[in-house]
Amino acid sequence: MTPLLELHQLAKLQFDNREEYLFRPITSKVAQGDRIAVIGASGQGKSTLLRILARLERPDEGYMSLDGVSDKDWKPAQWRKKVCYTAQHPVMLPGTVEDNLQTVSRLHSLPFDAPAAKGYMGQLGLGDLDWKKEASSLSGGEKQRVALVRSLLLQPDVLLLDEFTASLDPGSREGAELCVRQWADTSKAAVVLISHDMEQAERMCSVVWFMAGGELLEAADAGRFFAAPETEAARQFLKRHAGEGETKNV
């Protein structure tokens, strides 16, 4: 099967030092149905990598292909409809919650699926949220969930989630994880998520990309990685995280 998304020698230089890599060339792929956890200490470039995959940032080296077609042959907007990034601190567009839910569909010339939006909002514990409320007045956790609904409504092939439960209480986190899992199972989409919560990474993902020392150091089956990582850096990283709960950053 052709992988959905392929990374060909994708690399990024440090933003403030163009002599050094933020991460050295990465060659990997994301296939339909994949659940990939991107983990590693702060500052390794995990968010930057996901933003590159969503074409919100440019790589300094390498290229990507989607459905076997090189990124240069894709219109960025079309790409971003298929590979959708949900930021850790999402920006709400001006207007109400409803405007926010609808705008993304409008941008991509898709009909607004109100029943689906209602369903996702309910699953995410936002069933009682007034859609007429100004989106800018929402709490961080509410914004994060509205942004997730915006992404799900696009029905992307690859959903990129950046610490998508970081602002949520444990109950809401559970709902959000379940919602994403059910959505991905039904749509057969791939999910690539950044998490600092190793239990969440284990619960949600079958593959781990471990970034350390400016590279993708391990790309491994999640069960194997958590049981017996290959590198000393990963062993130390997991030791530091042992017993830590959600929201703990390194």
Ligand SMILES: Nc1ncnc2c1ncn2[C@@H]1O[C@H](COP(=O)(O)OP(=O)(O)OP(=O)(O)O)[C@@H](O)[C@H]1O
């Ligand atoms: N647009 C930017 N301009 C300048 N520096 C940036 C920019 N984006 C990221 N950086 C820097 O690049 C490095 C990697 O950032 P990135 O957010 O990708 O790492 P991360 O692994 O996701 O970290 P964390 O786990 O803390 O979210 C950091 O030092 C960050 O400050």
